Amino acid sequence: MSKAIQEETVLSVRHWTDDLFSFSTTRDPAFRFLNGQFTMIGLTVDGKPLLRAYSMTSANYEEKLEFFSIKVQDGPLTSRLQHIEAGDKLLVSQKPTGTLIQDSLIPGRNLYLFSTGTGIAPFCSIIKDPEVYERFEHLVLVHGCRKVADLAYGKQVVEETRDNELIGDMVRPQLRYYPTTTREEFVHTGRITELVESGKLFADLEIPPMSAEDDRVMLCGSPLMLADCVEMLERRGFAEGSQSAPAQYVIEKAFVEK
Numbered sequence: 001m002s003k004a005i006q007e008e009t010v011l012s013v014r015h016w017t018d019d020l021f022s023f024s025t026t027r028d029p030a031f032r033f034l035n036g037q038f039t040m041i042g043l044t045v046d047g048k049p050l051l052r053a054y055s056m057t058s059a060n061y062e063e064k065l066e067f068f069s070i071k072v073q074d075g076p077l078t079s080r081l082q083h084i085e086a087g088d089k090l091l092v093s094q095k096p097t098g099t100l101i102q103d104s105l106i107p108g109r110n111l112y113l114f115s116t117g118t119g120i121a122p123f124c125s126i127i128k129d130p131e132v133y134e135r136f137e138h139l140v141l142v143h144g145c146r147k148v149a150d151l152a153y154g155k156q157v158v159e160e161t162r163d164n165e166l167i168g169d170m171v172r173p174q175l176r177y178y179p180t181t182t183r184e185e186f187v188h189t190g191r192i193t194e195l196v197e198s199g200k201l202f203a204d205l206e207i208p209p210m211s212a213e214d215d216r217v218m219l220c221g222s223p224l225m226l227a228d229c230v231e232m233l234e235r236r237g238f239a240e241g242s243q244s245a246p247a248q249y250v251i252e253k254a255f256v257e258k
């Protein structure tokens, strides 16, 4: 039987900016999860496990696990985790959980994935899920960051998914990717709520405006982004869904303010 916390081996690490990095590890074949879920991962510190919630960015059919992480300079875990190298050990809880589950949404036309910062992590596994392309006409992945460099990991995952040998043909026509910045000039700028309220998002993508009747939404980002998006969605008639009562949107925190 598999242990509650498994020790995996770090396979690769890539630093994207001074504040962001991604890494892959081995995966216990017994570790099963739904795309969009998170688990507790971490390091052994002073003989004890130091764990934090992390979304898997790898899909549930991939051999390796992958994660996308912030570096909080005085953060108990990430002040250490940012120094990991290939060959190091990573603790991975074998009990994944989370609310960004397709079954918590009623069927619809387009699925909007709204994220800020590391909040794109769960959507990296969802956009690799063949089932989601069967359920929805389009996936609209919106990733908001302060700077252009913060978008790089998400951009790479989108490009690799579009080029994927097995699912690329499905992904290319159905996945719409909309990166946007708030503190630097870029092809798209502005907050997600502004882009929706002004209709710019839909005009740029040449898709019909979002509606509670037809469309579904998943949210993952900072506490402020979530509060603003929830207010906007509820005002437009969207209701929050759960596995026992599926509805029009679901929400997960990308991190908790302490």
Ligand SMILES: Cc1cc2nc3c(=O)[nH]c(=O)nc-3n(C[C@H](O)[C@H](O)[C@H](O)COP(=O)(O)OP(=O)(O)OC[C@H]3O[C@@H](n4cnc5c(N)ncnc54)[C@H](O)[C@@H]3O)c2cc1C
Pocket (backbone or CB within 6 Å): 038, 052, 053, 054, 055, 056, 068, 069, 070, 072, 074, 075, 076, 077, 078, 079, 117, 118, 121, 122, 252, 253, 254, 255, 256, 257, 258
């Ligand atoms: C459901 C869930 C899923 C998560 N998934 C991820 C993930 O995939 N990738 C990831 O990097 N983090 C994720 N987090 C946050 C993660 O659990 C830790 O908070 C983070 O790794 C920092 O740990 P720490 O011990 O260094 O600092 P902590 O003491 O945990 O955090 C210190 C402070 O840093 C800030 N902070 C923490 N995490 C972030 C972040 N991701 N972005 C911006 N500011 C942050 C907050 O202000 C927080 O109060 C998730 C959190 C939750 C609740």
